[in-house]
Amino acid sequence: GCTRDWDGLTCWPRATFGEVVKVPCPRFFEEITNIHGKTFFLFFLSRNCTQEAYWSEPFPPYTIACGFDEGSSKGPEDQKSYYSAFWRVYTAGYAASVTSLITALIVFAAFRKFHCTRNYIHMHLFVSFILRAIAVFTKDAVLFADETMDHCLMSTVACKAAVAFFQFSILANFFWLLIEGIYLQTLLLLTFVSDKQYVWWFIFTGWGAPTAVMLAWVLTRIHQQNTGCWDDDENGVVLWIIKGPILLTVLINFTIFINVIRILVHKLKSQEGGGSHSSHFVRLAKSTLLLIPLFGVHYIVFAFFPESTGLEARLYIELGLGSFQGFVVAFLYCFSNAEVQSELKKQLCKWQYQEYLNFTHKHGTLSRENSPVNYATQLSLLEKISPKRKTSVCQNGVTSV
Numbered sequence: 158g159c160t161r162d163w164d165g166l167t168c169w170p171r172a173t174f175g176e177v178v179k180v181p182c183p184r185f186f187e188e189i190t191n192i193h194g195k196t197f198f199l200f201f202l203s204r205n206c207t208q209e210a211y212w213s214e215p216f217p218p219y220t221i222a223c224g225f226d227e228g229s230s231k232g233p234e235d236q237k238s239y240y241s242a243f244w245r246v247y248t249a250g251y252a253a254s255v256t257s258l259i260t261a262l263i264v265f266a267a268f269r270k271f272h273c274t275r276n277y278i279h280m281h282l283f284v285s286f287i288l289r290a291i292a293v294f295t296k297d298a299v300l301f302a303d304e305t306m307d308h309c310l311m312s313t314v315a316c317k318a319a320v321a322f323f324q325f326s327i328l329a330n331f332f333w334l335l336i337e338g339i340y341l342q343t344l345l346l347l348t349f350v351s352d353k354q355y356v357w358w359f360i361f362t363g364w365g366a367p368t369a370v371m372l373a374w375v376l377t378r379i380h381q382q383n384t385g386c387w388d389d390d391e392n393g394v395v396l397w398i399i400k401g402p403i404l405l406t407v408l409i410n411f412t413i414f415i416n417v418i419r420i421l422v423h424k425l426k427s428q429e430g431g432g433s434h435s436s437h438f439v440r441l442a443k444s445t446l447l448l449i450p451l452f453g454v455h456y457i458v459f460a461f462f463p464e465s466t467g468l469e470a471r472l473y474i475e476l477g478l479g480s481f482q483g484f485v486v487a488f489l490y491c492f493s494n495a496e497v498q499s500e501l502k503k504q505l506c507k508w509q510y511q512e513y514l515n516f517t518h519k520h521g522t523l524s525r526e527n528s529p530v531n532y533a534t535q536l537s538l539l540e541k542i543s544p545k546r547k548t549s550v551c552q553n554g555v556t557s558v
Contacts, residue, residue: 159206166219168385172206179203182223243472244297250480251290257484258283261491268500274356278333278340279490281363285330286483292326293480295319300386316386321375324399328367334453335406336363338413345420366402374398411457453482 158173172178179201202222205213215222262283265271299319336359343355374395378387382395456475491497 159212162212164215167202167215169204169212174206174208176206177203178206182219243477247293247476247480248297250477250484251293254481254483254487255287255290257487257492258287261487264491264497264501268504270500271497275340277356278337278359281360282330282333282337283483283487285326285333285363286486288326289330290480290483292319292323296323296388300388312385316388320387321371324374325367325371328370328399328402329364331403331406331453331456332366333363335410338410338417342413342417342420345417345424370398370402407453407456410453 158171158176159169161171162169166183167180169178169180180203181201202215202217202219204215207213262280265276265280296319299316340355340359377395377398456479
Protein backbone atom coordinates (compact mmCIF):
# COMPACT_ATOMS: atom_id res chain seq x y z
CA GLY A 158 0.00 0.00 0.00
CA CYS A 159 0.91 3.67 0.24
CA THR A 160 2.98 4.91 3.14
CA ARG A 161 2.09 7.87 5.30
CA ASP A 162 2.78 11.06 3.34
CA TRP A 163 3.34 14.73 4.15
CA ASP A 164 2.63 16.88 1.07
CA GLY A 165 3.69 20.13 2.75
CA LEU A 166 0.15 21.03 3.82
CA THR A 167 -1.56 17.90 5.11
CA CYS A 168 -0.57 14.57 6.62
CA TRP A 169 -2.07 11.66 4.69
CA PRO A 170 -2.37 8.40 6.66
CA ARG A 171 -1.25 4.97 5.45
CA ALA A 172 -3.60 3.37 2.89
CA THR A 173 -4.05 0.08 1.01
CA PHE A 174 -4.05 -0.34 -2.78
CA GLY A 175 -7.08 1.28 -4.36
CA GLU A 176 -8.21 2.95 -1.15
CA VAL A 177 -9.50 6.53 -1.32
CA VAL A 178 -8.52 8.60 1.71
CA LYS A 179 -10.52 11.67 2.70
CA VAL A 180 -9.13 14.34 5.07
CA PRO A 181 -10.40 17.80 6.12
CA CYS A 182 -8.78 20.98 4.82
CA PRO A 183 -5.85 22.34 6.87
CA ARG A 184 -6.97 24.75 9.58
CA PHE A 185 -4.80 27.62 8.35
CA PHE A 186 -7.12 27.97 5.32
CA GLU A 187 -9.63 29.48 7.75
CA GLU A 188 -7.40 32.56 7.92
CA ILE A 189 -6.73 32.70 4.15
CA THR A 190 -10.43 32.29 3.33
CA ASN A 191 -13.37 33.92 5.04
CA ILE A 192 -14.91 30.57 5.95
CA HIS A 193 -14.95 29.89 9.68
CA GLY A 194 -16.59 27.68 12.23
CA LYS A 195 -18.57 24.55 11.48
CA THR A 196 -18.95 25.43 7.80
CA PHE A 197 -15.21 25.08 7.28
CA PHE A 198 -15.23 21.44 8.42
CA LEU A 199 -17.52 20.52 5.51
CA PHE A 200 -14.55 20.93 3.12
CA PHE A 201 -12.57 17.76 2.38
CA LEU A 202 -9.76 16.61 0.14
CA SER A 203 -9.27 13.13 -1.28
CA ARG A 204 -6.35 11.08 -2.57
CA ASN A 205 -6.25 7.64 -4.12
CA CYS A 206 -3.60 4.99 -3.38
CA THR A 207 -2.87 3.62 -6.88
CA GLN A 208 -1.79 0.10 -7.78
CA GLU A 209 1.76 1.38 -8.30
CA ALA A 210 1.85 2.33 -4.61
CA TYR A 211 1.87 6.03 -5.45
CA TRP A 212 -0.46 8.64 -4.10
CA SER A 213 -2.56 10.48 -6.64
CA GLU A 214 -2.78 14.26 -6.63
CA PRO A 215 -5.32 15.70 -4.16
CA PHE A 216 -8.78 16.11 -5.65
CA PRO A 217 -10.30 18.55 -5.79
CA PRO A 218 -7.17 20.75 -5.62
CA TYR A 219 -6.55 22.67 -2.41
CA THR A 220 -7.62 25.99 -3.96
CA ILE A 221 -11.02 24.55 -4.88
CA ALA A 222 -11.67 22.12 -2.05
CA CYS A 223 -10.79 24.58 0.73
CA GLY A 224 -12.66 27.57 -0.67
CA PHE A 225 -9.60 29.58 -1.61
CA ASP A 226 -10.17 32.33 -4.17
CA GLU A 227 -7.10 32.63 -6.42
CA GLY A 228 -8.10 36.20 -7.26
CA SER A 229 -7.88 37.17 -3.61
CA SER A 230 -5.17 39.65 -2.65
CA LYS A 231 -4.37 37.56 0.40
CA GLY A 232 -2.64 34.56 -1.16
CA PRO A 233 -0.56 31.86 0.54
CA GLU A 234 2.70 33.68 -0.14
CA ASP A 235 1.29 36.89 1.31
CA GLN A 236 0.04 34.91 4.28
CA LYS A 237 3.46 33.32 4.78
CA SER A 238 5.11 36.75 4.65
CA TYR A 239 2.56 38.07 7.14
CA TYR A 240 3.18 35.27 9.62
CA SER A 241 6.96 35.63 9.23
CA ALA A 242 6.72 39.31 10.13
CA PHE A 243 4.42 38.46 13.02
CA TRP A 244 6.91 35.82 14.23
CA ARG A 245 9.63 38.48 14.33
CA VAL A 246 7.36 40.79 16.35
CA TYR A 247 6.47 38.28 19.06
CA THR A 248 10.05 36.97 19.15
CA ALA A 249 11.27 40.51 19.85
CA GLY A 250 8.51 40.92 22.45
CA TYR A 251 9.44 37.76 24.33
CA ALA A 252 13.16 38.60 24.12
CA ALA A 253 12.51 42.06 25.62
CA SER A 254 10.32 40.48 28.30
CA VAL A 255 12.94 37.89 29.29
CA THR A 256 15.71 40.51 29.50
CA SER A 257 13.68 42.94 31.61
CA LEU A 258 12.23 40.22 33.85
CA ILE A 259 15.63 38.69 34.63
CA THR A 260 16.95 42.16 35.47
CA ALA A 261 13.95 42.80 37.73
CA LEU A 262 14.49 39.45 39.46
CA ILE A 263 18.13 40.33 40.16
CA VAL A 264 17.09 43.72 41.61
CA PHE A 265 14.48 42.19 43.94
CA ALA A 266 16.82 39.39 45.01
CA ALA A 267 19.92 41.58 45.53
CA PHE A 268 18.38 44.08 47.96
CA ARG A 269 17.12 42.77 51.30
CA LYS A 270 14.80 45.77 51.53
CA PHE A 271 12.65 44.23 48.79
CA HIS A 272 12.33 40.83 50.49
CA CYS A 273 8.63 40.85 51.34
CA THR A 274 5.51 38.86 50.44
CA ARG A 275 4.38 41.29 47.75
CA ASN A 276 7.71 41.13 45.92
CA TYR A 277 8.00 37.36 46.41
CA ILE A 278 4.73 36.99 44.52
CA HIS A 279 5.97 39.41 41.87
CA MET A 280 9.15 37.33 41.50
CA HIS A 281 7.18 34.10 41.00
CA LEU A 282 5.05 35.88 38.39
CA PHE A 283 8.26 37.06 36.67
CA VAL A 284 9.54 33.47 36.61
CA SER A 285 6.29 32.26 35.03
CA PHE A 286 6.62 34.89 32.29
CA ILE A 287 10.24 33.86 31.70
CA LEU A 288 9.22 30.18 31.44
CA ARG A 289 6.46 31.11 28.99
CA ALA A 290 8.90 32.96 26.73
CA ILE A 291 11.45 30.13 26.89
CA ALA A 292 8.69 27.63 26.08
CA VAL A 293 7.68 29.61 22.98
CA PHE A 294 11.29 29.74 21.77
CA THR A 295 11.73 26.02 22.47
CA LYS A 296 8.53 25.05 20.67
CA ASP A 297 9.43 27.16 17.62
CA ALA A 298 12.93 25.66 17.51
CA VAL A 299 11.77 22.05 17.84
CA LEU A 300 8.64 22.10 15.67
CA PHE A 301 9.09 24.84 13.08
CA ALA A 302 12.80 25.47 12.57
CA ASP A 303 13.08 23.07 9.61
CA GLU A 304 10.55 23.76 6.84
CA THR A 305 11.35 20.40 5.15
CA MET A 306 10.44 18.45 8.29
CA ASP A 307 7.99 15.59 7.77
CA HIS A 308 5.22 16.37 10.24
CA CYS A 309 3.59 12.98 9.62
CA LEU A 310 6.56 11.09 11.00
CA MET A 311 7.44 13.63 13.68
CA SER A 312 6.31 12.11 16.95
CA THR A 313 9.39 12.16 19.15
CA VAL A 314 9.71 12.47 22.90
CA ALA A 315 11.54 15.78 22.40
CA CYS A 316 8.74 17.45 20.48
CA LYS A 317 6.07 16.12 22.86
CA ALA A 318 8.10 17.39 25.81
CA ALA A 319 8.40 20.81 24.13
CA VAL A 320 4.63 21.04 23.67
CA ALA A 321 3.98 19.80 27.23
CA PHE A 322 6.42 22.39 28.63
CA PHE A 323 4.68 25.06 26.54
CA GLN A 324 1.27 24.11 27.96
CA PHE A 325 2.65 24.03 31.52
CA SER A 326 4.22 27.49 31.21
CA ILE A 327 0.92 28.96 29.99
CA LEU A 328 -0.99 27.34 32.86
CA ALA A 329 1.58 28.54 35.43
CA ASN A 330 1.45 32.08 34.03
CA PHE A 331 -2.34 32.25 34.28
CA PHE A 332 -2.35 30.83 37.81
CA TRP A 333 0.24 33.38 39.00
CA LEU A 334 -1.77 36.18 37.40
CA LEU A 335 -4.70 34.89 39.44
CA ILE A 336 -2.62 34.81 42.65
CA GLU A 337 -1.55 38.43 42.05
CA GLY A 338 -5.21 39.37 41.88
CA ILE A 339 -6.17 37.38 44.97
CA TYR A 340 -3.31 38.86 46.99
CA LEU A 341 -4.14 42.43 45.97
CA GLN A 342 -7.80 41.99 46.89
CA THR A 343 -6.76 40.43 50.22
CA LEU A 344 -4.65 43.51 51.02
CA LEU A 345 -7.50 45.85 50.14
CA LEU A 346 -10.15 43.97 52.12
CA LEU A 347 -8.11 42.93 55.18
CA THR A 348 -6.18 45.77 56.79
CA PHE A 349 -4.42 43.63 59.37
CA VAL A 350 -3.25 40.40 57.81
CA SER A 351 -0.15 38.30 58.34
CA ASP A 352 1.56 38.00 54.98
CA LYS A 353 3.70 35.00 55.88
CA GLN A 354 0.77 32.69 56.54
CA TYR A 355 -0.35 33.03 52.92
CA VAL A 356 3.00 32.80 51.11
CA TRP A 357 3.34 29.02 51.07
CA TRP A 358 -0.29 28.58 50.07
CA PHE A 359 0.28 30.94 47.16
CA ILE A 360 3.44 29.11 46.09
CA PHE A 361 1.74 25.71 46.41
CA THR A 362 -1.22 26.87 44.32
CA GLY A 363 0.82 28.77 41.74
CA TRP A 364 3.07 25.84 40.85
CA GLY A 365 1.16 22.84 42.23
CA ALA A 366 -2.12 23.40 40.38
CA PRO A 367 -0.49 23.70 36.91
CA THR A 368 1.60 20.60 37.63
CA ALA A 369 -1.50 18.58 38.56
CA VAL A 370 -3.37 19.76 35.46
CA MET A 371 -0.37 18.94 33.25
CA LEU A 372 -0.07 15.42 34.67
CA ALA A 373 -3.75 14.84 33.90
CA TRP A 374 -3.33 16.22 30.37
CA VAL A 375 -0.20 14.15 29.61
CA LEU A 376 -1.79 10.91 30.88
CA THR A 377 -4.97 11.58 28.91
CA ARG A 378 -2.93 12.33 25.80
CA ILE A 379 -0.93 9.12 26.14
CA HIS A 380 -3.98 6.90 26.58
CA GLN A 381 -6.56 8.66 24.36
CA GLN A 382 -4.84 10.79 21.70
CA ASN A 383 -1.15 9.96 21.46
CA THR A 384 -0.73 11.36 17.95
CA GLY A 385 1.93 13.56 16.37
CA CYS A 386 3.67 16.02 18.68
CA TRP A 387 0.54 16.67 20.74
CA ASP A 388 0.10 19.98 18.90
CA ASP A 389 -2.75 18.80 16.64
CA ASP A 390 -6.47 19.39 17.10
CA GLU A 391 -7.57 17.91 20.41
CA ASN A 392 -10.81 16.13 21.16
CA GLY A 393 -13.24 17.53 23.73
CA VAL A 394 -11.87 15.89 26.87
CA VAL A 395 -8.20 16.58 26.11
CA LEU A 396 -8.90 20.15 25.04
CA TRP A 397 -10.86 21.10 28.16
CA ILE A 398 -8.29 19.69 30.58
CA ILE A 399 -6.10 22.67 29.58
CA LYS A 400 -8.69 25.20 28.45
CA GLY A 401 -11.02 24.73 31.44
CA PRO A 402 -8.58 25.87 34.19
CA ILE A 403 -7.33 28.75 31.99
CA LEU A 404 -10.87 30.04 31.39
CA LEU A 405 -11.61 29.66 35.11
CA THR A 406 -8.56 31.74 36.11
CA VAL A 407 -9.40 34.41 33.51
CA LEU A 408 -13.01 34.63 34.72
CA ILE A 409 -12.04 34.80 38.42
CA ASN A 410 -9.34 37.37 37.72
CA PHE A 411 -11.72 39.53 35.71
CA THR A 412 -14.22 39.40 38.60
CA ILE A 413 -11.46 40.36 41.04
CA PHE A 414 -10.40 43.18 38.69
CA ILE A 415 -13.92 44.64 38.69
CA ASN A 416 -14.13 44.30 42.47
CA VAL A 417 -10.71 45.95 42.98
CA ILE A 418 -11.76 48.88 40.79
CA ARG A 419 -14.93 49.19 42.88
CA ILE A 420 -12.85 49.21 46.10
CA LEU A 421 -10.46 51.81 44.65
CA VAL A 422 -13.36 54.06 43.65
CA HIS A 423 -14.77 53.81 47.17
CA LYS A 424 -11.38 54.56 48.79
CA LEU A 425 -10.69 57.50 46.48
CA LYS A 426 -14.06 59.04 47.31
CA SER A 427 -13.58 58.55 51.04
CA GLN A 428 -10.05 60.06 50.97
CA GLU A 429 -10.97 63.08 48.91
CA GLY A 430 -14.55 63.80 49.74
CA GLY A 431 -14.29 67.39 48.66
CA GLY A 432 -11.94 66.85 45.74
CA SER A 433 -12.79 67.36 42.09
CA HIS A 434 -14.18 64.53 39.95
CA SER A 435 -11.37 64.99 37.44
CA SER A 436 -8.69 64.15 40.02
CA HIS A 437 -10.68 61.05 41.03
CA PHE A 438 -10.94 60.00 37.41
CA VAL A 439 -7.21 60.50 36.75
CA ARG A 440 -6.17 58.45 39.78
CA LEU A 441 -8.67 55.72 38.95
CA ALA A 442 -7.50 55.60 35.32
CA LYS A 443 -3.87 55.21 36.44
CA SER A 444 -4.80 52.44 38.85
CA THR A 445 -6.82 50.66 36.16
CA LEU A 446 -4.04 50.85 33.57
CA LEU A 447 -1.57 49.45 36.09
CA LEU A 448 -3.87 46.56 36.96
CA ILE A 449 -4.66 45.47 33.38
CA PRO A 450 -1.25 43.87 32.62
CA LEU A 451 -0.94 42.55 36.17
CA PHE A 452 -4.30 40.75 35.99
CA GLY A 453 -4.09 39.80 32.30
CA VAL A 454 -7.51 41.36 31.76
CA HIS A 455 -6.98 41.59 27.99
CA TYR A 456 -7.40 37.80 27.74
CA ILE A 457 -11.10 38.14 28.60
CA VAL A 458 -11.76 39.57 25.10
CA PHE A 459 -11.62 36.16 23.39
CA ALA A 460 -11.73 33.84 26.40
CA PHE A 461 -15.24 32.51 25.80
CA PHE A 462 -15.33 32.61 22.00
CA PRO A 463 -14.59 29.64 19.70
CA GLU A 464 -11.00 29.31 18.50
CA SER A 465 -11.99 30.26 14.94
CA THR A 466 -13.53 33.60 15.99
CA GLY A 467 -11.47 36.65 15.03
CA LEU A 468 -8.25 34.76 14.33
CA GLU A 469 -6.31 37.82 13.22
CA ALA A 470 -7.44 39.99 16.14
CA ARG A 471 -6.79 37.07 18.52
CA LEU A 472 -3.22 36.83 17.23
CA TYR A 473 -2.62 40.54 17.82
CA ILE A 474 -4.04 40.54 21.35
CA GLU A 475 -2.99 37.15 22.74
CA LEU A 476 0.33 36.66 20.96
CA GLY A 477 1.44 40.13 19.83
CA LEU A 478 0.50 42.11 22.94
CA GLY A 479 0.92 39.06 25.17
CA SER A 480 4.59 38.73 24.20
CA PHE A 481 5.27 42.22 25.62
CA GLN A 482 3.21 41.65 28.77
CA GLY A 483 6.24 40.47 30.75
CA PHE A 484 8.17 43.58 29.77
CA VAL A 485 5.28 45.85 30.81
CA VAL A 486 4.86 44.06 34.16
CA ALA A 487 8.61 44.28 34.91
CA PHE A 488 8.64 47.97 33.99
CA LEU A 489 5.58 48.93 36.03
CA TYR A 490 6.32 46.93 39.16
CA CYS A 491 10.10 47.22 39.30
CA PHE A 492 11.81 49.84 37.13
CA SER A 493 9.19 52.59 37.48
CA ASN A 494 8.66 51.90 41.19
CA ALA A 495 9.79 54.94 43.23
CA GLU A 496 11.10 52.75 46.05
CA VAL A 497 13.21 50.69 43.64
CA GLN A 498 14.55 53.80 41.91
CA SER A 499 15.47 55.36 45.27
CA GLU A 500 17.31 52.23 46.39
CA LEU A 501 19.18 51.95 43.09
CA LYS A 502 20.22 55.61 43.34
CA LYS A 503 21.50 55.05 46.88
CA GLN A 504 23.49 52.03 45.75
CA LEU A 505 24.89 53.95 42.78
CA CYS A 506 25.96 56.82 45.05
CA LYS A 507 27.52 54.30 47.44
CA TRP A 508 29.51 52.72 44.61
CA GLN A 509 30.62 56.10 43.33
CA TYR A 510 31.71 57.16 46.83
CA GLN A 511 33.61 53.91 47.30
CA GLU A 512 35.36 54.43 43.97
CA TYR A 513 36.24 57.97 45.06
CA LEU A 514 37.71 56.70 48.35
CA ASN A 515 39.72 54.04 46.53
CA PHE A 516 41.01 56.63 44.08
CA THR A 517 41.98 59.16 46.77
CA HIS A 518 43.66 56.45 48.87
CA LYS A 519 45.64 55.21 45.89
CA HIS A 520 46.54 58.75 44.78
CA GLY A 521 47.56 59.72 48.32
CA THR A 522 49.84 56.66 48.62
CA LEU A 523 51.54 57.47 45.32
CA SER A 524 51.99 61.11 46.36
CA ARG A 525 53.67 60.14 49.63
CA GLU A 526 55.92 57.68 47.83
CA ASN A 527 57.03 60.34 45.36
CA SER A 528 57.58 63.22 47.86
CA PRO A 529 61.20 64.65 48.53
CA VAL A 530 60.79 64.06 52.26
CA ASN A 531 60.13 60.40 51.59
CA TYR A 532 63.27 60.20 49.42
CA ALA A 533 65.43 61.70 52.21
CA THR A 534 63.98 59.30 54.75
CA GLN A 535 64.66 56.34 52.50
CA LEU A 536 68.30 57.46 51.93
CA SER A 537 68.95 57.90 55.66
CA LEU A 538 67.58 54.45 56.33
CA LEU A 539 69.74 53.04 53.55
CA GLU A 540 72.87 54.62 55.06
CA LYS A 541 72.14 53.11 58.46
CA ILE A 542 71.55 49.54 57.30
CA SER A 543 74.00 49.26 54.38
CA PRO A 544 77.43 47.71 55.46
CA LYS A 545 79.04 48.72 52.19
CA ARG A 546 78.03 52.26 52.79
CA LYS A 547 79.57 52.18 56.32
CA THR A 548 82.91 50.74 55.08
CA SER A 549 83.32 53.32 52.35
CA VAL A 550 82.65 56.09 54.82
CA CYS A 551 85.33 54.78 57.21
CA GLN A 552 87.85 54.41 54.40
CA ASN A 553 87.14 57.91 53.23
CA GLY A 554 87.69 59.15 56.78
CA VAL A 555 91.09 57.39 57.14
CA THR A 556 92.25 58.69 53.79
CA SER A 557 91.30 62.22 54.63
CA VAL A 558 93.16 62.01 57.92
